[in-house]
Amino acid sequence: MKSYLSLSIKELKSQKLMTALIIIAIVLSTIMTTVIGQSIAILQNLRIEQARSFNGDRHVSFHQLTKNQVDKIKKDSRIYQAGTSIALGTSKIKDSGISVLVKEYDKIGLSNYPKLTKLKSGNLPKNDNEIALDENTLKLMGIKPKLGMTVSMNLDISLLKDTIPAYNYTANFKLSGILEDDYTGYASGIVNGIVGKGTSENFLPKRYALSSLDFKVRQQDEFQEIVNQLAKNIGLPHDSIQYNWIYLNALGIQFEKDNSNDDSISIIILVSLFVALLVLLASGLVIYNILKISVTKKIKEYGCLRAIGAEPKQLYKLIILQVLILCAIAIPIGVIVGIISSESITTMVTNILNPNILLANNNTEITELIHKNSNAYLFPLLVSSSMSLIFSLISALPSAIYASHVSPKTAMAGTTTKIKRKIRKEKTIKNFERHLAWLNLKRNKGRTIITILSLFMSITVFVALSEFSNVLDVSKSVSSLKEGDFSLTNEITGFDKSTLDKINSMKDINRTSFIKYSEYKQEEIDTNINFENSGEMLKIIGIDEQTLKDCMPSITDSTLEDFKNGSICFIKNPVAISTPGIKTKYTSLKPKDSITINKKQLEIYNTIDKMFILQGKGWLNGVDIIIYDSVYDTLTNKDKFNQINIYAKDKSDLEQIRLSIEQICKNNPGSHWISYIESDKQLKESFKQIEFLAWAVILFVGLIGTLNIINTTNTNINTRINEIGVKRAIGMSNSSLYKMFLWEGAYYGIFAAIFGSIAGYASAIIINMATIEKLDFANIPILSISQATLVSILACIIATLIPLRKVKKMNIIDCIDIN
Template sequence: MQSYKEITYRYLKGQKNRTLLTILGIILSVALISAIGTIIVSVRGALIADAIRENGSYHAKFNEMNRDSINKLMNHVGVSEAGIGKFEGSAIVQETTQGEREEYRWDIPYRYIEIEGLEDKALEMLPLNIDEGRLPKTPDEIAIEHWVANYFYKEVQLGDKIKLTVGNRVIGNDEETSDGNIIRKETFEKTGEKEYTVVGFIKPQYIWKGNLVTKGVVGLDNKTEEGSYSAYIKLPNVKDAYEKVTSIAKDLGKTENDFEYNYRVLRLYAESMSETFDKSMVILLLFVVGLIIVSTIAVIYNAFNISVLERITQFGLLRSVGATPRQIKGIVLKEAMILSIIGIPIGLFSGVFAMRVVLYIINLLKADILVFSDMKITISEIVFLISTVIGLVTVFLSAIGPAIKAGKVSPVEAVRNTGSIRKEKVGKTKNTIFIRKILGVEGEIAYKNLRRNRKRFIITVFSMVISISLFITFSSFSNFMFKMGVVESSNMGNFSIYGDIDDNAEKIYRELKDIEDIKRVYKVTFNNGEVLIKENRISKDMIKMAPMLFENKKDDLIEINNAQIFTIGDENLEVLKGLLKEGTLDIDKLNKENGVLVINSTYAHNQKTKRNSLMEGYKLKVGDKLPYASYDLDKEGADRVYKELTVAGVLEKGILDMEYNLNGSINIITTEEVLNNLLMTNDEEIDDSISRYRTNMYIDMTEDGDIENIRSYLDKLEERTPGFHYIDYAESAKENKIVNIIVSIFLYGFVAIITLISSINIINTISTNIILRTKEIAMIKAIGMTQSGIKRMVAFESLFYGIYATIFGGTIGTVLSYILFNILMRIREFQWMIPWKNIFIACIGAVIIALLSGAYPLKRINDKIIVESIKAEN
């Protein structure tokens, strides 16, 4: 009776809404899996390209090689390519100033260019990004970092010939100065002079003019047999790269101290030295895909199960005219196959299309300087195959249960249509007087409806539990990614100013403020000291993790060392309003009360894992008193003098490079007046020692500001201000902002799709639950319940479902969130907290969707005449 299977097409066409919802569930799940696979393959390719650009394409580097070893290496069967380099010596650029030597505690006599000779193959393998000109080809041509050109006695241009004094730097022993500081001693041994033609300027990752030692490259003279060489090698295959390189070294008579790996490139080829990291990534991927499969099974299973319940009578009639259980199962499984054939290809296409849309958005953000500029959507046959197999397995796992159920339907049971509604057991729901008094008759009937049909109740609650659990888990996953630093939250501005500028800080600050292209200048003045805190204001987890930090007490208060107190300029405090968790941010109030803003989260060192963990280490609240003593006010033989601070606000985190304390202590932000008061004393001797504040500055440009105008000003300022230095973060700052947006798109897009799948699940289940009870609802209307009463009854049912689902879904979601946390902890440590916010959103959202899901089917029932509804089949 193969013709029975033709009924499949009629049902699918007749129940278009059900069919479309099921197909949509398949499309979303397959699209999500294929999108994850596609983005992993595509981003991996882009990251490898970026790593090669930043770190070079070689896999390992051998040092201290003679010519004989080089020849053996070049001919080694395990090496596919080799590039040779040779250190030519250190060349003097300019004498260092006394201020620079004092600042760096380094008695280095000169600024240097470390010159390395490289042959063509080595030049190809190394990350030498030319900003202007070209790479050298001969031993008398040189390429230097472009900012160094300003440090010669005359600014160097392309094509200029420069004569450099070359020699060896001799690093001496560290010595202690009269003031107790340690200074590194260094001398220079001249070996000769060489003349080079400048043919190119190398672009460093960022410009830090405090670099006293920089890089220069020349062409390699292959005629010279003497000297120590280095070799950059590539392997034919990176699988087991670390073992292969070790084997090559052994063949050459070298030890592990004679070579080094290009870790970043190898890590991206899945050859990480840290097996824990690789395994954790695999476990994470399996966990995420597993949850997607579970969510899809829930959606599709419910769709097929509901489909079977709707057609109990049809299946019974088919059984009565001779259809076997196997043929009935075949009808349901054929539906699954048809829906798979339609949904899976569309899902595959949708996943790739979604990634192309994301890449298009990235291009709109002008992210051409990022790793994403190298990213091309890679259509991988393996990804498509895995996604298809997972999709098919998911659909048939979802369909097999309802198919078996359909095959077991007996003709008599089907004609009576008892498959979904059964008689209530006596006494099962008799104690409903209390509910009736509170919620009325509609609430009582709704409660009885829940208890009357256990299977329907379980299916509905199960759907909502799955939806709530998935939302909590994946929204927690998104939050974890931010905590782990996958999204860089700190913004160091476009430029950072540091060095010996304390005496000129105010003047520099005013000049910067007057530049039109500068949006904001953070004048950061900071001080280190000790605070006293009540024991109940320290997290128990923190004490357990790092007990040694809290061993000392004073007046029943715990001494907290390395507390850092900052100002960022009073006019900049407004930027902290968005980070304020509690309290107020009022400058006048802060000044009046000696008020401060505290950051309770901190990094603490875990003695077991030997890693730093980000956690909420403190529980300070508004109104708490914090006695603070500056280390600068310490006087030999005298007790520390504490001044009382008042907590006026608690911040989620700080800004710039002071988001969290790195020493298990507290970061504090306050006004300039409060900090001044902290460091004031009647002791003239101490006052003299702290008269110079430690000050840094961070500059934010306007959106379309002229960066060259700012650089020009800073260059001139550097020339006339001894000890002044700046770091150019302009490009990296731009990158970080765009990366924030891009990763947020991925993470929140992921959560949005999971939310959509979960919503479809709830809508499908609740709406069908009502449609299956068309006769029942019509009968209730026939005996006098109004339409508004029906709506109230259904609303109460949804509310009851929501309460049960909230309890179970919230619990399961929290457990899954904790499991996910433990997986991610293997990669980077951070503190876990119960995701109350996600639980609240998921539970309220699920109840609202459940309430809205009943609106359309109720309208459909209401539009029919009561008698027709009583006579109608479900």
């Protein structure tokens, strides 16, 4: 054995089927890991772009700065992309619940909000008193937009913590440009308007002519420390610091913790590693299965080699060298195909969907963006190649050890197997082929377990990945701020019961929900709550039964009855905001605490994170007491509905609902309404590209998993040709032979589907924690489990037919004598 390489190559050539199957397994595993590595990197980049588009290309904003403070911050080398803006105030649009926030930006400041620079017609404001607004906002203002026309707006402005009333004034602007419609601001009740440089000097008193500074921090690992130092250097109070939390979370930057900060980026990385590990395990099981059977078949040859002087380590090296040769062939192919696949998936996305959501002007720009990021991720390529090589070698180790430890005498004499038969009770065999298939599975439990494990991994990967796309959607952070398709709001007088009944009676209405809302300063209400912060408000919120169930999907009938009779309630605690260097206290109530409101005792059933906000009002920090509808009436002596949310049946035909809502608002002075239909469309569109790309990866992995099933089953049948020949020689018909193997394939698929679905469900629970931040056992991915189960069983059955057709044509003697 002077040349291991020549002997290894000779071995591989003599076992063409084994060689081909192992190469396929390694290629598929490398493709999988490459596609996962590249595509997850692309997905994460798209997720960042989506987050950047929602609230600006900035990390943090400092508000209410003087010119000296701005200049001092800009000189700091630790920040970059620093742009300023000056707020001229907000203008409420009558009967809409929407306010226009008018700002003057410098060049960098405007570039930090690329969504604001997309024009439908005209130009961005260049001169003072020029303004640009989106077309739909102009229509809400009752203006038929025409470039050059005068737009009159009533504006009011105040400082963040002001001791005097807001400054009100009327300003006339020249409409220089009409922006692309942006409905995402409807969720918060704020849309944007841009004015030209110098406009603030014409209208604002010096007291209000303060700037906001948007910027990014270079050393992201020291982000919070740098922000705190910058604020301290200019004496900026904590209330004047605003974090772009959606963008920071997408980037994975650790910043000051509050209820809005999450760690979904780490979940994405964890899920990616988890899926890659399952893929490699599945591939490794295939390689192990093939090599183990191959070594067992060639045990006599290895015995001869040992007899003529081969040492155990030489046989060990022989097997390992074979795998290295196969890896040298398969891994480069897998990497190339994986990269091409990632690029192809991206091309499909850019050709089908609108790239404007990702801040690109056309398909070419977004393709270049993703192509650039795809080329930049060389590390995943090295990792995927290394992992494929390592797992292939690990998979080969048991077979190599087995071959190196074979006894020459035992191997050359032939393996003697002791057969132990259990004493069984006699019973009628109803289906001979199914019975024989079951005995075949039990006869070689090791092979059966390995095959089932390989299928099990593929199913688990599919189910896990199908839930993975939900983690990537940052638009949920915005869409969660609103309810329904339409909202009618009246903060002062509210709506009476007859109005709600009238809406419910409309034929196009699916259902309604409502909010009864009262807010109090601490001294305005009789309560035993020990407030830790004097600035915290107390809010009493009455909700309907369905909204109550939405807050707690697992609520029982007895618990619901307790809510209705007013013995228990939900609590949302104030947001805990920490100020650098100052220990800030805040109220923190816990489940089972007892509170009293207006002499009515309530027990806290649980705390929730959901914010109940009246449309266009904004959320005030404080203690929210969420109670049932009728209990609210008792506690507050009020029975009006402050907000009614409407859910339509058919979203394609809403004209009649609009007309009815408009009439209701006219009949109830102080009311306003808003449609979320366009807002929902825009939010969904912002995620559609990412979702499509995620599903393309899922389907691609599912396809490779199916090929993995065929590979495993094909190996299983081709290594049992001798057995098939014997069965045919003793009289088994081709029909019975087919049925036997089809039953085996069905058994493989069924067992793998059962265990894979359980593992996939467990994976889905872990992945869902990224979005709901708690364990939710009720969210069972039935669809993806059903799809994976059906595909695996069909693939197992089909995989048995392909090699059986070849075996069927073979002579019985050839089958028995085949090596």
